[in-house]
Amino acid sequence: MIKDHFETRKKDEADLASLQDRIEKRQVYREEQNKIRSEREKARQEAAIEAKKKQEELEERRKKEEEEAKKNALAAMSMNFSGGAAKRERKAGAGNKGKELKKKVLAERRKALNVDHLTGEKLQEKAVELHKWLVSLEESRYDLNISFSSLKDDLKQMRTRVNDLMGKKKTTKVNVRK
Structure with missing residues (x-):
């Protein structure tokens, strides 16, 4: 019985030693797997951070471009005094000489109003002058409207x-054929 006990004990110790070896190998394998997994996770996080930075840069660039477009649109609107004129101009294209001529004439007529340095009397004189100029423009507009209607x-x-003459000729041709 003692012999059997010692033999089973030797077998158990051998089994225990092999089990401990397997456990150690498994622990080493798990550590390696954890290292590989952590390296992959770090690489994934770095890639995510880089992608996020790129996305932010693209977003900032897009916002800057939108702001520039808005500024340009506002500048164009202030130059034309309306957004509709700018849209019509873009649609019509650059080949519209009539619009260019009109812009040039309006730019020549438009006077810069610099009244910051003027005193009270000078302001009144300027107001009278502008009123006379406005009256002359209204008169010319009225005259042009009258001539346009006539x-x-x-x-x-x-x-x-x-149309009457063309109609008579058609009827005479029709009569000749009949």
């Missing part, structure tokens, strides 16, 4: 004459 009426009369 020309419009003349054009209507001439169109009706042309």
Whole structure:
């Protein structure tokens, strides 16, 4: 019985030694796996940080571009005194000489109003001068509207004459064929 006990004990010790070896190997393997996993996690975190930085840079660049576009649009609007004129100008293209001529004429007519340094009397004189100028512009506008309406009426009369004459010729041609 003692012999059996010692033999089982030797077997148990051998099994225990092999088990301890397996446990140590498994611990070494797990440590290696944890190292590899931690290295991968660090690399993933670094990549995520870099991607986030790139995204932030792109976002900042996009915001700057939007701000520049807004500034340019506001500048264009202030130059034209309306956004609609800028849109129409973009749609029409650069080949519109009539609009360019109109802009040039309006720019020549537009006077800079610098009244910061003027005194009370000078301001009154400036106001009178601007009023006279406004009255002259209104008079010229009224005259142009009157001439425009008369020309419009003349054009209507001439169109009706042309249409009447064209209609008579068509009827004569139709009669000849019959």
